[in-house]
Amino acid sequence: MKRSDGQGGNLDATVFSASRHAALRTRRRVWKMAALAAAFSLFALYLAWLEAYDAEPHHSDESPLGEAVAQASAPASGASGRGPDLVKRGEYLARAGDCIACHTSDKGRPFAGGLAISTPFGTIYTPNITPDPDTGIGRWTDADFLRAMHQGIGKEGERLYPAFPYAEYTKVTDQDVQAIRAYLNTVVPVHYTPPPNEMRFPFNQRWLMVFWNMFNFDEGRFVPDPKQSAEWNRGAYLVEGLAHCGECHTPRNFTQGLQTSERLSGAIQAGWHAYNITPHKTSGIGGWSDQDIVSYLSTGIAQGRANAAGPMAEVVSDSTQYLNGEDLRSIAVYLRSLKPVDRGERRSRAEWGAPASDAVALRGVRIDGVNGAQLFLANCASCHQWTGEGVGAGASGAYPSLIHNSVTGAGDANNLAMVILHGVHRTTKDADVLMPAFDRELTDAQIAAVTNYVTSRFGNPQSTVSVEQVGQLRATPQ
Ligand code: HEC
Ligand code: HEC
Ligand code: HEC
Incomplete structure (x- = not known):
């Protein structure tokens, strides 16, 4: 239907001016859109030209590799x-x-x-x-x-x-x-x-x-830094190149590109927290020795600190366990040289918790509803002990201690809830590590309760998870 503003003497003044203003606004908007579209097209053309111009001379490896x-x-x-x-x-x-x-x-x-x-x-x-x-x-x-x-x-x-x-x-x-x-x-x-x-x-x-x-995206081959050692350069080449550690460990901007200024300072990946692995003492892995890093990447275990689950268990199983000692050490050397990024943690993930037990206190007590302590005793204590100390210390194939474990000591309980939901599966030369998944056995409310119990007793008590959050984590595609 056609609108007849402008010559409507029979329209009263308010309607007239309102519709006129609306028309003006629309016209202005159309202009703005057209200008924007034109600018955008020019920009796109410029980019296309830039790309075409840029595409040719890259016959790579031309820059002399140090x-x-x-x-x-x-x-x-x-x-x-x-x-x-x-x-x-x-x-x-x-x-x-x-x-x-x-x-x-x-x-x-x-x-x-x-x-x-x-x-x-x-x-x-x-x-x-x-x-x-x-x-x-x-x-x-x-x-x-x-x-x-x-x-x-x-x-x-x-x-x-x-x-x-x-x-x-x-x-x-x-x-x-x-x-x-x-x-x-x-x-x-x-x-x-x-x-x-x-x-x-x-x-x-x-x-x-x-x-x-x-x-x-910055196209171009790795350029070694002559001021650094061959070991450092090898580590940088692997971490920033082939091994693409930043794809999970570096936070992303709104276009899903990596925020390289925050390199390796931690990000959420498919519901899992790929932790800060810069050498910050409390937020990152500044307290780890080179040997801890090498051991973690080759077996999935850094004794008294961390075990690899979820996407990192896959990285260890499919990739890093096959790297030779020299390459793994280079990675450690490079990680240690990164800018430490502070995320505000006051104590490192691997330094929380003390053995505790509610087994005695629970005896004879009537329990109503969902109870974290009871769920822990029923589902977890058979392997991790009711004191949370585990069995067999850090040996491969052991049931790890939940004390001094980065997953229970982290500033958020994401990975703990994910470990309970999905279990742990990691295959390396020396062990086939398996913790059962509880996603079928336990409800969201039960998983939230046992997660919060574990962080309060064996880890960082400030890290809690709600029933809704567990529901969201459960729904995240793996
Ligand atoms: C993190 C996941 C991931 C890893 C690791 C990965 N790829 Fe891919 N790759 C993809 C995805 C996703 C695509 C498809 C992209 C698309 O459809 O545009 C792809 C596409 C490709 C293609 C283009 C194939 C085609 O038919 O167009 C090649 C070649 C390739 N990858 C090789 C490799 C090689 C070699 C490696 C190891 C060095 C590797 N990829 C590691 C995810 C990955
Ligand atoms: C596919 C995603 C992914 C990639 C790729 C990846 N990581 Fe991880 N990484 C994770 C996740 C998730 C965790 C947490 C695992 C857990 O809680 O058990 C983790 C944990 C770690 C930890 C232990 C941190 C701690 O405090 O517990 C180290 C060290 C680590 N990664 C190093 C690396 C290095 C080095 C690379 C590259 C060679 C790499 N990661 C590549 C996802 C990834
Ligand atoms: C059948 C034995 C078994 C049961 C039952 C079990 N676990 Fe585990 N758990 C393991 C094994 C094995 C690992 C992996 C050890 C490794 O990574 O080397 C593990 C790892 C873990 C980790 C460390 C994961 C990481 O990424 O660092 C946590 C936390 C954990 N379990 C908590 C629990 C909780 C909570 C329950 C009860 C809901 C539970 N486990 C039940 C055997 C078990």
Whole structure:
């Protein structure tokens, strides 16, 4: 219907002026929108030009790599060059990059993809990277592969989503990327097409990643710092590059890019708190020795401090346990050199708690409703002891102490509730670690009660969780 403002002598003054104002406002808004759209298009064109202009000269590895990295990126096995050595080196590097974790949904067909990764913008299914020519990357040239790893661009020139950590892989040398390719060429080709992505509009528009890249992506190989030791450079190359520790441990900005100024200072990942691993004494891991870090990454246990559960248990099982001692020490050296980030904790996560027991006090007492102490005795004490001290100390295969354990001493109880919901599963050379999951046995209210009991008795009593929070954690896709 057409509105006849302007010449309506029969309209009374107020209606007239109101509708006129509305029209003016609309017109102004239209103008604003048009101006904005024009500015946006110009900007987009400029970016496209910049990208095109930028795309060519990167034949990577052109910048002379310092001795540190040349030396450092040769694995301790001494493997180098071509053929079986190259493949072996590629296997080692593929483990350091943990390709298998994201590109495997069914353990029976490794690297065939299909794993659902949920992001705030929708679900992405990882592609098949086996050498199958039709459904995998069998027809990709090495140049295609390098471009994907270094620039986040797919075979047809399409933008890849940053759920693929190319923002880190861009730092990996050409040599190392080629070794990974050589190894992937040798894995069993699997004929399997993963489900299509379920990204919401506008995020299903891949070209939009141009903007994401502009704010969050710095293309380029790792540049060693000549002022630092070869060990430090190797550690930096792994942590900031292949091993992509920051994907979980670094907080994100609203575009889901990493806030590099807050590097490795802790973030929430699929409901789990990937803790602050900067060397801050109380907020981070400043109190850990190099050996603690090495032991944690190779076995999942830093005795008297922490055990790896959830996503970190997967990192240890699929990736870091395979790294040699030299590389693990380099990681420790690098982590120790980071800027310590203070998150306000007054005592370190691993220093809370003392043995306690309510077993005697509970005897003969009538219990109404949900009771944390009782739930602890019934569900946890058989392994962790009613005093919370565990069995077998930190030996692998032991039931760990809940005292001086980063999960019970953390400033939030997320990971404790997650450990109870999902249990612990970690496979390493020396142990197959298993704590049962309680998500089927216990209700949200029961899990909240036992969590709060454990933090109050054995950990940081200020860390509590509500029934609603447990419900949210339970609903978080893993
Ligand atoms: C954190 C999860 C994650 C890890 C780790 C990971 N990828 Fe991926 N990768 C993805 C996702 C997600 C995509 C799909 C992105 C998209 O659809 O835009 C992808 C895409 C790719 C592609 C493009 C394939 C295609 O068909 O377009 C290649 C090649 C690739 N990854 C190789 C690797 C290699 C090699 C490693 C190990 C060094 C690795 N990825 C580790 C998540 C991961
Ligand atoms: C897939 C996500 C993810 C990646 C990648 C990852 N971490 Fe973690 N990390 C976590 C989570 C989650 C925890 C907490 C585990 C727990 O509570 O049992 C954790 C815990 C840790 C801890 C123990 C901290 C403490 O106080 O308990 C260290 C040390 C650590 N990670 C180091 C690393 C390093 C080094 C890398 C890279 C080689 C890395 N992580 C990569 C998710 C990740
Ligand atoms: C059948 C034995 C068993 C039972 C029952 C059990 N646990 Fe565990 N728990 C384990 C094992 C094994 C580990 C992993 C040890 C390791 O990481 O090396 C573990 C680990 C933990 C951790 C440390 C996780 C981390 O990331 O640091 C906590 C906290 C914990 N359990 C709490 C509980 C609570 C609370 C209950 C009861 C709801 C419970 N456990 C029941 C065996 C058990």
